[in-house]
Amino acid sequence: MPPDSPPSDRERASDLPSYLANHDPAVWRMFLEQIDRVEPYLGPLQRWADTLRRPRRILTVDVPILMDDGRVQHYEGYRVHHNTSRGPAKGGVRYHPDASLTEVMALAGWMTIKTAVVNLPFGGGKGAVRVDPALLSPGEIERITRRYTAEISLMIGPDKDIPAPDVNTNAQIMAWMMDTYSMTVGSLTTGVVTGKPLELGGSLGRVDATGRGVFIATNCLAPKIGLDISHARIALQGYGNVGKAAARCFHQAGGAIVAVQDVTGTIHSGDGLDIPALEAHVAQGRKLVDFPGAQTIQHDALWDVDCDILIPAAMENQITDKVARRLKARLIVEAANGPVTPAGDDILKEKGAVVLPDVLANAGGVIVSYFEWVQDIASYFWDEQEIDRRLTRIMERSFDAVWAVHESRKLDLRTAAYLVGCERVLQARNLRGLYP
Numbered sequence: 001m002p003p004d005s006p007p008s009d010r011e012r013a014s015d016l017p018s019y020l021a022n023h024d025p026a027v028w029r030m031f032l033e034q035i036d037r038v039e040p041y042l043g044p045l046q047r048w049a050d051t052l053r054r055p056r057r058i059l060t061v062d063v064p065i066l067m068d069d070g071r072v073q074h075y076e077g078y079r080v081h082h083n084t085s086r087g088p089a090k091g092g093v094r095y096h097p098d099a100s101l102t103e104v105m106a107l108a109g110w111m112t113i114k115t116a117v118v119n120l121p122f123g124g125g126k127g128a129v130r131v132d133p134a135l136l137s138p139g140e141i142e143r144i145t146r147r148y149t150a151e152i153s154l155m156i157g158p159d160k161d162i163p164a165p166d167v168n169t170n171a172q173i174m175a176w177m178m179d180t181y182s183m184t185v186g187s188l189t190t191g192v193v194t195g196k197p198l199e200l201g202g203s204l205g206r207v208d209a210t211g212r213g214v215f216i217a218t219n220c221l222a223p224k225i226g227l228d229i230s231h232a233r234i235a236l237q238g239y240g241n242v243g244k245a246a247a248r249c250f251h252q253a254g255g256a257i258v259a260v261q262d263v264t265g266t267i268h269s270g271d272g273l274d275i276p277a278l279e280a281h282v283a284q285g286r287k288l289v290d291f292p293g294a295q296t297i298q299h300d301a302l303w304d305v306d307c308d309i310l311i312p313a314a315m316e317n318q319i320t321d322k323v324a325r326r327l328k329a330r331l332i333v334e335a336a337n338g339p340v341t342p343a344g345d346d347i348l349k350e351k352g353a354v355v356l357p358d359v360l361a362n363a364g365g366v367i368v369s370y371f372e373w374v375q376d377i378a379s380y381f382w383d384e385q386e387i388d389r390r391l392t393r394i395m396e397r398s399f400d401a402v403w404a405v406h407e408s409r410k411l412d413l414r415t416a417a418y419l420v421g422c423e424r425v426l427q428a429r430n431l432r433g434l435y436p
């Protein structure tokens, strides 16, 4: 890039900060609509329902860093505590050029419901920096991480708010967050973030936990709807932390992964892709779309792929009513947060397709994050079998709780899961009462 042309993600100081402009409230509206749909079933707890429509705390921060070429560049960061009635806020940090405050509010809200559905002693939070990390050097990413952590340090802490990895963040970034926070408070505080490297108080099983949890939840649901995973054809959007682990689990169970999409493109094979070979291909730093032995299809054609199960594991707001009309799958498993819009839900219900909702399906990550936090506090670490046994037990127990409400109240699985989660949050809210 010539030195006089500004980088694409640069904001001029004269522009309005994006928290005052350009915020697409679509994702937050989705969350509000989901709350509207469960509210009529809340009985006397309805009087507290607005608690869920009002995030508890919102912080927007400026993140200035020194770039490798000597310039000073400003980025915008957010941290939101949606609800802390049941415990400290818990939720990931995302680096994405389209991140916005309203998106982070919705993601934090989903964490509140999720931690309650699986009955962890946490509330809901989320954070983001509006940046495309693909345009930055490792040193620049470290400086963004450290400055962002310092800026939000008044909100985080092992008994206040515990961040974790999300889109475009990973164990190394968690290590820098942990180190920065520890230096700020003057003592090593491993329990301030989860998803850390094993050498720094991370937990065995955390990397694969979300994808593994997606598989466990689907395994609970499949027999109830007459679906045999070992003969299922599966299409997957997103081949990152969550998508990779999910693909591996379904492949090992005998399912055929017939299509995979990431930002580089979409690959398809009617007989099922060789998943171990695909994983090795991507691990070598090669693009998913260049995988040999698969056909390349248009990005949008993913929605027309003939499959039994569709697993969106990338971003929110993907399966709108228009997309939902095209889908062939009879089961949509929300590995990502918020991939199906409320209008998409309505169409899928009309078509007789089942949606396994995010607040249950992708809870494996936060469950093993909880184990990591517990292990850090106790300074006593469990082996992988212990982690997997406990993860499976919590996922199965949570599925059973949601399924029981689905059957007894005749609600779709999302509304049933919201009812389980919202009741727990609002009961805590009601018992605590108002302060002062």
Ligand code: NAD
Pocket (backbone or CB within 6 Å): 165, 166, 167, 168, 169, 210, 237, 238, 239, 240, 241, 242, 243, 261, 262, 263, 264, 313, 314, 315, 316, 335, 336, 337, 362, 363, 365, 366
């Ligand atoms: P990641 O950054 O590791 O991977 C994201 C994947 O999605 C990449 O393969 C990327 O290429 C792809 N992608 C991004 N935008 C896309 C688009 N528009 N179309 C197609 N593919 C696209 O992120 P992740 O941690 O795997 O998270 C994926 C989703 O799962 C997010 O919704 C996240 O909030 C959710 N989630 C993650 C965790 C976790 O433990 N990491 C836990 C619960 C939920």
